[in-house]
Amino acid sequence: MNVLITGASGGLGRAFAMECAGRGCNLFLTDINEDGLSPLKNGLERRYGVCVKAKACDLTSEESVGELLNVIDSCGIRFDMLLNIAGIDFEGGFMERDRSSVLKIVSLNVEATLRITHAILQRRREGEKFSIVFVSSLASMYPMPLKATYAASKRFLLDFALALRQELREQNVNTLSLCPGGLATTQEAISGIMAQGFWGDITTNRLESVTRRTIDLVQRGKSLYIPGTVNRALSLFGKLVPRPVIAFIIYWRWKNTQKKWLCTSSD
């Protein structure tokens, strides 16, 4: 099975790469961070003996994606799975961020995800089952003050994935949205979880089991995976309580948390 992973050298991407390699998949890795790709390629090949290709790519650039596709096409690779992991978040109020970083959230999380998804769907293995994972977020369930753009971008993915799934169902394509709460992917993420204290702790999911279960579920044809009981309860809460009320509650809580944690970015 051939799998393409975007954002492969980040914490979540690496965990997915390890999970897929452990299942014997051959991998095509891409990330904007070129330095992270070759150690990961080495690690995967040494540990699992699978075939790994890697190429750095800025998914927000049409030109860069074109180069990536050239490599794929010149090798004649056809895919069975696409893991859309690349994404970005800048914390903080809308007006406290400069314009380019706000727009960057949309251009990477939404636009770039559509670009690569469209391209790889055209390069799926003929007549076989194809799976796509979109990394959405628990944040997609609510309007989130102080994470407004991020949460909305993740909402886009959630709705898009479900609609695309229906469109391509007859062609044996399945999409799944992964909506995790906290994930202990990087040191910044862990310090963010710690800043949220008790709530951070109970909404945090184990990276190694989330990746395993995501792959299981997407292959079984599921459309949504919210890891953890607490997170599932919180998402239900998002459906029952009027949205303006939710926005109020979230704002009240995040305002205090962010004072403790002024970490800027995670991807």
Added chain:
Amino acid sequence: MKTVIITGATSGIGFATARKLAGNGFAVIGIGHSRVNCENAKARLLGENPKAEITYFEAELMQQREVGRLADELERYISVHCGGELHALINNAGCVRSYYTTTEEGYEQQFALNHLASFLLTYRLLPYLKRAGGRIIMTCSNSHRGQKMHWDDVMLKKGYNPLTAYKQSKLCNILFARGLNDRFASGGVRAYAVEPGLVKTDIGNKETGGLVNLIWTLRKRHGVSPDVPAETFAYLCGEESNPCGLYYRGSREEKYSSEVTRESAERLFRLSEKLCGICYSEEAVL
């Protein structure tokens, strides 16, 4: 003057050992992962012992490329300043993690730092150790007893338990020491594992969260000063001829797990070679 290298030498057991060995007349090369910590450690050591020969190098040993870079720098330094001889390498740097987190290679961090980093650094420095009939010493722990190797999943991806990962990494330390002896003791180098006892250090409070942090904060209260295990390192470095045991506490041999067999040591050695992309039998000849 005999040279020793100590990893994780800016605090805890590594720092106490650096102080002790500097006092005993060794030239000490310390490794730490932040510049500020290295500078502070060096200043403190020189403050107590102005004539001591102390050098610090920075490296994030968890990442293999950093080990490679550090080894390049150390090779140059040892060749120029130490006559190409290294008397001892103390693989002490270690960490505890609350969550399953990975290095650049995708390797679990406790396994990567507590074991693989030592494995790779030792490989690179072995020629210099051989020249001096040197010693390789791991900071191990009695917590390795009662732990088995999870051979089918060494990085514990299927159900990560921080404590199991830690204990297994400590079992790796003593298995690695055993594996080195099986291969190289006849060539004059000798490897040891040290049981430090329960020591009052911050290992369980660095970059950990929640439960792990809390438990270690409570547990370390009962610990001894890092100067206690430093005595063990001083003994192993200071003896004229290489002591012939494997596992030490103070100047006495300590009982170790029955899991430490030639077969397991060999198996870990092969696996680690694979994960580091190296082969000890093809090591560079000076």
